[in-house]
Amino acid sequence: MSKLAAIQPLSDNVINQIAAGEVIERPASIVRELLENSLDAGATKITIELCEGGIEYILLRDDGYGIPRDQLHLALSRHCTSKLTKAEELSSIGTLGFRGEALASISSVAEIAITSRTADQPHGWRIDVRPGARMGQLQAAGHPVGTTVEVRNLFATTPARRRFLKQVRTEFLHVQKFVRRAGFCYPEVVFTLIHGSKKNLSLPAPINAVAIERRRRALFGSDFVDHSIPIEFLMPELTVRGWVGTTEYARQNSDLQFVTINRRVVRDRHVAHAVRMAYDTYIEEGRYPAYALQLEMPEGVVDVNVHPGKVEVRLHDARGIHDMVYAAVKQALGSANRLHKECDSFTTSTHTNFESTHVDLGGRVRTYSRQYATQPFSAAALSAVANNLLAIIENRFALTNDNGSILVIDLHAAITDIVRTRLERGERDSRPLLIPEVLDSEVRDDRIETLNGFGVEFGRIGEDKVVLRAVPIIISEIDPSAFADCLLSKNKTVQVEADGVATAAAVGFRAPTTMVERRRWFSQLVGQFNALGLSGGDYNIPLTSEDLEGLFGTQ
Missing domain, CATH: 3.30.1370.100 (MutL, C-terminal domain, regulatory subdomain)
Known part of the structure; x- marks a missing residue:
């Protein structure tokens, strides 16, 4: 038996790659982290460009507040964030991001470049980082107010992880699915998704009824729009808004099930079960209801710090939320009489x-x-x-x-x-x-x-x-x-x-x-x-x- 290795601290690069293993699974994970940063920065227009499904290249450009020159290095450092200062704030998080590890994790598995400018700066600044290398020097760059992040060669230095990625089309569809959900969470934000040289998704600003209708059809498809029922359920503890598909529109799969909690795209078994139970007597076994639901509740009653990818939350009163969602959907389906x-x-x-x-x-x-x-x-x-x-x-x-x-x-x-x-x-x-x-x-x-x-x-x-x-x-x-x-x-x-x-x-x-x-x-x-x-x-x-x-x- 070989001699037991000595205990020693891990290098920052290894630590970042371990963290990246929890946070960064595929191109869609990177788009999610970058897009959430843009939304937290107050962006009203976000453009995402992909090459090879995001495996080779991802660009995200926003018109948010931007990152000051003296904070660009910190943005790429682990556990550095502008969204959290005290442990007590974890119990009532109001932003999409809060851990301060996304950009550092990305930089450990891909090449990343950030160009940003704030409103009080005459021009933007750019910084480049390669996996395992030191951060480059800041360089002046022409750029409008906002931030552009470029990510290249995902998992190029970790071939084992790159082999687990799916086909280009599959990876692109995962990105497209998340952008659609983000467009549902933030109806006031303009989203554009480009793959190769083709614009695959355009969600316009809701400036009038025509634009709102066009955006809905781009998000969910015309079939769902034509076979859905609006839902609005207002309670002091919970607000439920969105659309639920008619009972005749039950589908063979669950690909048209959108749930957001406090404008965060999540999976929650309590909400999913409540909706399913509301439809239970109306759809056949093996069929799935279609719905897009926005849940709003006080920040203090939902814990978002329970999953590395922030796709799951913990509800403090899960049973009460379950019952109210059930009531909202059942009422919308016309069975409350x-x-x-x-x-x-x-x-x-x-x-x-x-x-x-x-x-x-x-x-x-x-x-x-x-x-x-x-x-x-x-x-x-x-x-x-x-x-x-x-x-x-x-x-x-x-x-x-x-x-x-x-x-x-x-x-x-x-x-x-x-x-x-x-x-x-x-x-x-x-x-x-x-x-x-x-x-x-x-x-x-x-x-x-x-x-x-x-x-x-x-x-x-x-x-x-x-x-x-x-x-x-x-x-x-x-x-x-x-x-x-x-x-x-x-x-x-x-x-x-x-x-x-x-x-x-x-x-x-x-x-x-x-x-x-x-x-x-x-x-x-x-x-x-x-x-x-x-x-x-x-x-x-x-x-x-x-x-x-x-x-x-x-x-």
Whole structure:
């Protein structure tokens, strides 16, 4: 075994190359770092020129503030920046760059030249650096106010890394994709991208409606523009703006998904999941929604110092942001409208009024009431026909067969009775929803706390919006939207919250889709009658053939 090498400090060149390995992956990484510097410098016009996809040559020119002559050397030194002075500032970063390592990292893997001029200088100054070499001397150069950075021969001194680069077209498309996203983040900035001698992307200044429309189509393509819905969601904690594609515009891949947070192009799994959940019931498995969303939030609630390439962030209230993005997208898709009709038509009583059901057949009208039916079955008798389910009608009535007779069961009344009884017995654990349900409501905080004690978990995402995150575990086969709507309906007053939750569970009931599942669910429902000591006869009516003949006037 060879002798253990002595511990010694690394050279600045090795340190820079290690840092470059984290920051500089491909030409698009360089364009990102340079472009972010330009935007932080207040640029309103940015031009990017590439040769061979940026592998051989990158030029970025801006009209920003420029770099003073005496700071050009510092700009190329590690951990030198004008954007951060104290550690406390890391918790509320308002600029795109802040680490002061981008230019030093680039200079360790490529040749770099910077020419810059500030408004108070008569001309510009240029400095050149080669990988592993000392910085060159400053040279006077003619240049307008702003900065030009030239990068040549990426990874020329590290052939192993250069071999990992893709084809020229692939590398160019990565650059083009980032410039498009930057153009979305900064709609007031003019961007021009040139590859070889061809202008591939031009994002004009939004001086009028025509220019704005032209810019949108250049950013996202005409198909997306023609099949997108504008979105604007304003909350104290979060603002969401942009466009979401229609449900019919779902795509085979995720290449048209843009998310920015505080004008920074990022990837965030919480935001992506929220958008996907908002589309979940509208698009097929394997299809992807298209969207371009700008999220604005206070700087102190998002940590951007979590990824070397600054493409990921950490949200302090990720769940709250998730819920608000979900609400914004779902509202834009037109699914925020609630159905109050079903709840308003349902009485909070556990007994349905059957005193008059009118049947009109061929002009003959008969009135049917319980007096024409035989006596209601007991729970035991009902259990005997649990496996003979014929149908569930309108998520309200179940029809079963009992030796030639039909038993009609009011499922709403049955569910209300069962849920109320189990809640009163202390069965109040909750079951989280896969997709949170957001709705408009001015419900008081004290009522939210009370409902949380019954297994219903609500969270507030604004003064007039709440999100339903969980329902009682004893409730199955439920539409969360109808459940929450009924529970918080202004037209319904309850003395005991168990009654309100039980009634909402009945209104929100949705029968399983297949007959096999329906029979299994119904059998489990009936099985609870005897277990809970319920009579079962309060919400079922048997109809013999004679009863049916009486209804049709043939008796």
